[in-house]
Amino acid sequence: MTEPILVDLPLIRKYDVPGPRYTSYPTAPHFRDDVPADEVHQAIRDNNARARPLSLYFHIPFCQTLCWYCGCTTVIGKDSSQTEPYLAALDEEMRRKSAWIHPERKVVQIHFGGGTPTYLTAAQIRWLGERIRTHFALADDAEVAVEVDPRRLTLEQVHALKDAGFNRASLGVQDNNPKVQKAINRIQPFEMTERVVRWLRDAGFSSINVDLIYGLPHQTTDSFDQTLSEVLSLNPDRFAIYTYAHVPWIKPAQKLLERHTLPGPEEKLAMQKRIIERLTSEGYHYIGMDHYARQDDELARAWQAGTLRRNFQGYSTLAGVDIYGFGMSSISQIGGLYLQNPKELPEYLERTRQDDFPIHRAYLLSEDDRIRRAWIMALMCQARVDFQTSSEELGVDVAEYFKTELQELAPMAVDGLVKLDAKGLTVTERGRLLLRNICMPFDAHLSTGARQYSRTI
Structure with missing residues (x-):
């Protein structure tokens, strides 16, 4: 305990x-646009001299509506016509990159992030899962995780995710208070989240994470504690509870939140104190940097065993794994090399037709x-x-x-x-x-x- x-x-x-x-490390703002391509390619060749384990990250940028707090790279709109060209580009990117990878390398982790990965239809989810297995060899016990939006997830999509091999899910919740939800443009009644958790558990998902954010408009320590109480009733395996990063100079939509009352520094500190003390008293291990896991969860066991690692998705359970990123803005971590794909959709689609590694920025470690x-x-x-x-x-x-x-x-x-x-x-x-x-x-x-x-x- x-x-x-x-x-x-x-x-x-x-x-x-x-x-x-x-x-x-170094952090992404220090990536550069002048790293010579021949040095990048040589680093990738050197990294594939032996069969190290692999992790794959897929960025699905599409969202039907914009949550005004969001700091992610997204494409907003209800027009789904862009998804088929995007999936074709992902397939081409996988085809090109997999040709550079040691043929005996096994994929031990896959993560779908966004945006909203469940913007894809059930058929598209199944198709993408098949294409991944066409290009890469998956370990039998691979961790396959997806970020889901409970507001629009259907039972058909849950079954498609399971068919595609997904066994872990992370639910975006942020806050259950209706006043907060209205202020951030994300209406998601708790009953909706509760239903999706039930669907995922019934489908056999082995781990469920819940994302929350504190520091949003109208939140108080007591109101956020109520959200904690409700979500704890769902018995999630993990929590990721982030402090809201107000960076309107990077994400202009965040200026819309300034029309409302944002919690001051003292209130945010009080919220953090309540979160940490409550979750650790409820049986969750504080991993660090906003992450909590039940004592029997693999994340907690990895922390105890010293095999925990940190990457662009937060904390992960396996050390010594290279990450190959796919999709616009995704970041690869290949030994001592970082690569970031183009951050704009038109450029990403064009570059995947031309380059094995469509590089926007890169960094080679000294x-x-x-x-x-x-x-x-x-x-x-x-x-x-x-x-x-x-x-x-x-x-x-x-x-x-x-x-x-x-x-x-x-x-x-x-x-x-x-x-x-x-x-x-x-x-x-x-x-x-x-x-x-x-x-x-x-x-x-x-x-x-x-x-x-x-x-x-």
Whole structure:
């Protein structure tokens, strides 16, 4: 049984500053458009010299309507005529990329994100599942996950997802309060969510995640607690509960939310405290960075076993897996190479007809980047770095390499966020609430260029 975590509000308040979420290192704003194609292709060849496990990400950008808080790359509209050309482009992209991949590599994970993957019809879902298996070899126990919108999901689509091999689902909920739902342009009565959870469990889905957001218009600590109570009654296996990132300079539709009352910093802190304390008292393990899982869930077991990893979808259960992304704006992580596809639909459709890897931006890690990525990901996923083991793996004396950065952690050690001794660096339980802050001193790119990040709380 997990022990409840008690949140020290003054401490959290002290460290509430803008910072990256570290779904990658370096983070996506540092990707470039001038990486030579021959270097990209050589990195892909080198990565496929042996049969490493694979993860596939498919970005389905379509949504019937825009949720005004949304920060995703989307194509909005009820005209479904664009989906067939898009699916054809996905098929062509899979055909081209799979030719570069070691023939014995097995796919151990698939994730459909968006947008709204369940914008696709049941027939299109089945077709895409078949095409994936045509181009790639799937492991028998592959994790196959999909993000679903309960507002428009049908039972026929649930059966199609199951037929296509999906065994995990993530439900977008955000908040059950009707006033909040109206303000964010997402009307979704709780009964709708309840029905979809029942459908998914009846169909045999082994894991269900619920996405919530705090910091939206009209939310209060008590109103969000009511949403928690309702969703907890559904007994989800996991939660992803994000703080709303208000970035209208990137997503102009978010300006519409400013017509309403947005919770202030103190209210958001109180909401976070309630969320963490309640879920950890209800049997959920706090994974870190907005993620919670039941003790018997694979995500919690991966955290305990040290095999947790962090990628562009959040936390994942398998370390050492390369990610190949498909669809507009998707990001691939192939060894020390990051690739992002074109972010606009017309360019994506055109480029997939021309290039094996339709690159919008890319990044090749330097040796320093590799060392820092391994360090930051260890803190994010294991909350611990052993100096001797890390030095042997990275080929440097990490205590000396990060001498200045470790000295910068002294105030955090005084505040009880980390423990530092001759053997290593450990993030404490209270420090796990502030993982982003603890990683920031090790980020060599943080001060380069004009970047605007959401706040760490």
